[in-house]
Amino acid sequence: MSDTAAPSTVTPGAWGAFMRRAARHPSFVIGGTLTLLLVGAAILSLFWTPWSPYEMNLAGKLQPPSSTHWLGTDPFGRDVASLLLVGARNSILVGVIAVGIGLGIGGALGLLASARRGWVEEVIMRLADFTFAFPAILSAIMMTAVFGAGIVNSIIAIGIFNIPTFARVTRASANAIASRDFILAARACGKGPWRITVEHVVPNIASVLIVQATIQFAIAILAEAALSYLGLGTQPPQPSWGRMLSEAQTLLFQSPMLAVYPGVAIALAVLGLNLLGDGLRDLLDPRLTRKR
Amino acid sequence: MNHPLALLDVKDLVKHFTLPRERLFGPRRVLEALRGVSLNVQAGRSFGIVGESGSGKSTLARCVMALDTPTSGTVTLEGQDLHAMKGEALRAARRDFQMVFQDPFGSLDPRQTVARIVAEPLAALASPHTPSRTEQRERVVQALDAVGLRQSDLDKFPHEFSGGQRQRIAIARALITRPKLIVADEPVSALDVSVQAQVLNLMMDLQEQYGVTYLLISHDLAVVQHLCDDVAVMQGGRIVERGSPHTLFTHPVHPYTRKLVDAVPRVAF
Amino acid sequence: MSDDTLLLEATDLRLRLHTHAGAVDAVRGVSFRLRRGETLGLVGESGCGKSLTAMTLMGLQPEGATVSGSLRFHGEELIGQSEARWCALRGDRIGMVFQEPMSALNPVHTIGHQVAEPLRLHRGLSAAAARKEAVALLDRVGIADASRRYDAWPHQFSGGQRQRITIAMALACGPDLLIADEPTTALDVTIAGQILQLIRELVRERSMGLILISHDLGVIAQNVSRMMVMYGGLVVESGPTREVFTRRAHPYTQGLFGSRPQLGTAAHPGGGRRARLAAIPGNVPELSHLPPGCPFAGRCPVAGPTCEEQMPADIRIEPDHHARCIRLEAAA
Numbered sequence: 001m002s003d004t005a006a007p008s009t010v011t012p013g014a015w016g017a018f019m020r021r022a023a024r025h026p027s028f029v030i031g032g033t034l035t036l037l038l039v040g041a042a043i044l045s046l047f048w049t050p051w052s053p054y055e056m057n058l059a060g061k062l063q064p065p066s067s068t069h070w071l072g073t074d075p076f077g078r079d080v081a082s083l084l085l086v087g088a089r090n091s092i093l094v095g096v097i098a099v100g101i102g103l104g105i106g107g108a109l110g111l112l113a114s115a116r117r118g119w120v121e122e123v124i125m126r127l128a129d130f131t132f133a134f135p136a137i138l139s140a141i142m143m144t145a146v147f148g149a150g151i152v153n154s155i156i157a158i159g160i161f162n163i164p165t166f167a168r169v170t171r172a173s174a175n176a177i178a179s180r181d182f183i184l185a186a187r188a189c190g191k192g193p194w195r196i197t198v199e200h201v202v203p204n205i206a207s208v209l210i211v212q213a214t215i216q217f218a219i220a221i222l223a224e225a226a227l228s229y230l231g232l233g234t235q236p237p238q239p240s241w242g243r244m245l246s247e248a249q250t251l252l253f254q255s256p257m258l259a260v261y262p263g264v265a266i267a268l269a270v271l272g273l274n275l276l277g278d279g280l281r282d283l284l285d286p287r288l289t290r291k292r
Numbered sequence: 293m294n295h296p297l298a299l300l301d302v303k304d305l306v307k308h309f310t311l312p313r314e315r316l317f318g319p320r321r322v323l324e325a326l327r328g329v330s331l332n333v334q335a336g337r338s339f340g341i342v343g344e345s346g347s348g349k350s351t352l353a354r355c356v357m358a359l360d361t362p363t364s365g366t367v368t369l370e371g372q373d374l375h376a377m378k379g380e381a382l383r384a385a386r387r388d389f390q391m392v393f394q395d396p397f398g399s400l401d402p403r404q405t406v407a408r409i410v411a412e413p414l415a416a417l418a419s420p421h422t423p424s425r426t427e428q429r430e431r432v433v434q435a436l437d438a439v440g441l442r443q444s445d446l447d448k449f450p451h452e453f454s455g456g457q458r459q460r461i462a463i464a465r466a467l468i469t470r471p472k473l474i475v476a477d478e479p480v481s482a483l484d485v486s487v488q489a490q491v492l493n494l495m496m497d498l499q500e501q502y503g504v505t506y507l508l509i510s511h512d513l514a515v516v517q518h519l520c521d522d523v524a525v526m527q528g529g530r531i532v533e534r535g536s537p538h539t540l541f542t543h544p545v546h547p548y549t550r551k552l553v554d555a556v557p558r559v560a561f
Numbered sequence: 562m563s564d565d566t567l568l569l570e571a572t573d574l575r576l577r578l579h580t581h582a583g584a585v586d587a588v589r590g591v592s593f594r595l596r597r598g599e600t601l602g603l604v605g606e607s608g609c610g611k612s613l614t615a616m617t618l619m620g621l622q623p624e625g626a627t628v629s630g631s632l633r634f635h636g637e638e639l640i641g642q643s644e645a646r647w648c649a650l651r652g653d654r655i656g657m658v659f660q661e662p663m664s665a666l667n668p669v670h671t672i673g674h675q676v677a678e679p680l681r682l683h684r685g686l687s688a689a690a691a692r693k694e695a696v697a698l699l700d701r702v703g704i705a706d707a708s709r710r711y712d713a714w715p716h717q718f719s720g721g722q723r724q725r726i727t728i729a730m731a732l733a734c735g736p737d738l739l740i741a742d743e744p745t746t747a748l749d750v751t752i753a754g755q756i757l758q759l760i761r762e763l764v765r766e767r768s769m770g771l772i773l774i775s776h777d778l779g780v781i782a783q784n785v786s787r788m789m790v791m792y793g794g795l796v797v798e799s800g801p802t803r804e805v806f807t808r809r810a811h812p813y814t815q816g817l818f819g820s821r822p823q824l825g826t827a828a829h830p831g832g833g834r835r836a837r838l839a840a841i842p843g844n845v846p847e848l849s850h851l852p853p854g855c856p857f858a859g860r861c862p863v864a865g866p867t868c869e870e871q872m873p874a875d876i877r878i879e880p881d882h883h884a885r886c887i888r889l890e891a892a893a
Binding site for chain 3: 344345454455456457484485486487488489490492493496511513514515517518541551552553555556557558559
Binding site for chain 2: 181185
């Protein structure tokens with residue numbers, strides 16, 4: 001007795017089908033483009049910038065856009081376009097590492113909480129609640145004030161406040177997966193909890209974590225900008241969008257565009273990542289839970 | 293009573309669940325899911341458990357599969373007490389008993405290929421016994437063939453198959469270690485009538501070809517009657533009547549059994 | 562017991578879905594007539610189009626789907642009606658009961674509020690008057706202590722009780738037609754029997770028309786006087802329940818009956834091998850992959866050479882018994 005019906009909607013490449021659907025999703029397309037621009041700018045800055053962002057030229061300060069300086073110069077004569085490019089690199093660096101800390105540690109804690117249940121879960125979740133209770137930016141400010149300003153400390157501070165978010169999201173998703181029959185089937189084979197977590201739970205919650213990571217990335221960029229604006233983040237001479245904003249503040253009526261450029265850069269980066277996150281959420285989640 | 297030929301011997305199985313408190317200082321309620329269940333499955337004679345929701349039949353399945361620890365009572369498979377065994381020994385023993393679940397959509401990991409899913413019981417065996425990758429793949433091909441699927445289905449994902457095909461995959465997974473006992477918890481309830489028939493026929497064939505014994509749990513009396521040699525009716529955590537399916541369903545004694553049999557809508561005119 | 566009021570008349574009802582894989586004809590020409598007091602059953606497996614047909618009868622077909630054909634309710638053409646007109650009919654003149662009692666009730670409203678809602682919406686009753694009627698309804702459907710339980714929450718009821726509550730909601734305004742889509746599939750068999758009995762009684766009491774959709778032949782046998790068997794979006798056989806059950810003209814109907822394990826039979830007193838079920842080989846085809854002819858041709862034991870190419874006409878076996886097959890003699 002053989003079952004001869006051919007499975008009908010076989011996608012020759014699941015990836016290809018995904019990209020086709022994705023290409024029709026406006027949030028994903030716009031967000032993806034903006035994010036690519038951001039990443040592209042960052043990568044470009046590693047190899048080439050129009051001018052050196054560290055080169056000061058007080059004689060040529062506060063120049064309007066021209067063919068040599070495409071966006072003009074800042075109060076110290078540095079090329080604004082170059083500053084934006086290297087600033088992008090900074091933002092990405094902070095975002096990646098801070099989100100990495102959050103995802104790595106928070107994700108692990110969330111998986112532990114879900115696998116262990118009982119008091120382990122309670123303790124981890126209460127620690128997460130405790131950390132959540134602190135207003136993130138203020139606490140980051142406090143930490144950098146205590147431990148010293150600079151990019152490393154701001155990454156650590158932002159990273160720490162990413163941990164509870166990832167812990168919560170991971171635990172909730174892992175719990176939802178844990179009640180499914182295929183987990184029970186794996187236990188019935190004799191697989192231990194760690195093996196089940198790695199082989200079954202993680203692949204099934206990956207999409208949720210990816211979406212969360214893009215959202216946290218946007219938040220991290222904003223947080224880094226806020227810290228740098230206050231002088232607690234990236235220190236000079238390293239360029240940073242936040243610090244560009246604070247430097248432009250006193251000159252707001254003389255050269256307003258100096259505030260607009262980094263402001264727009266931050267806004268577009270955050271917008272792009274949020275849209276990308278929204279688009280990914282729509283594209284990834286329903287596919288996993290879709291029944292035939 | 294100890295039956296020397298018993299494949300599965302369940303004695304006085306009791307399982308209580310403590311429920312969360314309803315009020316802060318109120319008592320915790322206890323759900324008595326199983327209240328002393330004893331049964332005996334002989335090798336080669338499939339055993340059916342019939343009951344409605346809340347009867348405890350799924351809890352019984354989980355205790356028999358050693359997925360839940362009973363509050364008291366024993367589950368003995370071929371003379372070995374499953375709940376007294378330690379980690380490694382239990383893992384090794386699992387090769388002899390496997391399970392098929394109700395939901396063909398939920399019992400397969402959507403992120404894994406069919407090959408990986410069906411090979412899982414082999415891959416999970418303790419290290420000296422774990423077959424090599426090639427051997428695993430070969431055995432997967434054999435198992436798929438036994439359930440009527442093809443080699444080309446090996447690298448596909450569950451969502452590419454229909455409900456009946458997915459249940460076949462689940463059966464292939466349950467068969468792959470050549471178990472002696474397969475616990476099937478509502479294996480065809482989620483399937484269309486014509487697909488049910490195919491899967492039931494398959495299960496009957498496999499029983500003959502591989503000498504596997506089923507512990508079949510179902511709310512559907514006709515399905516149980518078709519596949520099983522002995523039947524027990526469960527209600528409220530207890531077995532209220534047992535016997536051969538034909539006798540039980542044509543001449544039920546216990547009022548609950550009678551109620552169940554009467555409630556089945558008849559097709560005859 | 563039927564009076565001559567033609568309640569619902571469907572003529573060549575078709576539903577076209579627009580999926581990303583293209584246009585799919587999910588319902589391909591369903592026709593029937595229903596009078597007050599009559600009961601009609603729709604039986605078929607998943608993917609046959611029975612639920613979509615039921616949804617179309619309420620104007621609840623999926624967004625973007627195209628409905629064609631004719632659907633007359635008390636002579637009024639419903640296809641193409643405005644949403645406002647449909648809203649006026651739903652809950653007032655046409656009631657519907659769905660499969661999942663767990664999700665049919667809103668968890669944040671009391672059950673009394675939900676039963677009273679159609680009364681307040683369609684009849685304009687005041688809160689007090691609606692409450693009184695709702696309590697009477699809840700009592701009629703068998704909810705004990707109805708006046709107190711009016712203020713209870715859905716989660717405090719069992720599945721069977723919730724289904725009774727949804728029936729009360731469907732019947733609140735005294736509709737002429739009740740559509741029940743797999744009302745007992747999610748319930749235990751003993752409870753299911755009670756719910757179906759309740760529906761039968763209410764339909765009789767109020768002289769309503771009933772359309773009952775189920776995949777369970779037993780449910781159909783005991784609850785409806787006429788039935789239609791659906792496969793691949795088509796009605797392959799229709800007629801009085803007794804006729805269809807005994808005659809089983811269409812090969813698919815035969816296959817469906819042969820697939821069921823029967824209680825009380827299949828005994829093998831000699832300990833010999835049990836009879837295998839006469840299962841229909843193959844799978845239900847995807848609606849997007851149907852041949853131009855008979856959708857069952859690929860699995861049919863008596864299919865002929867032209868079956869897949871040409872849509873079989875509706876053959877009249879008896880005055881009221883039809884089957885859509887050109888190989889009826891071979892199948893008999």
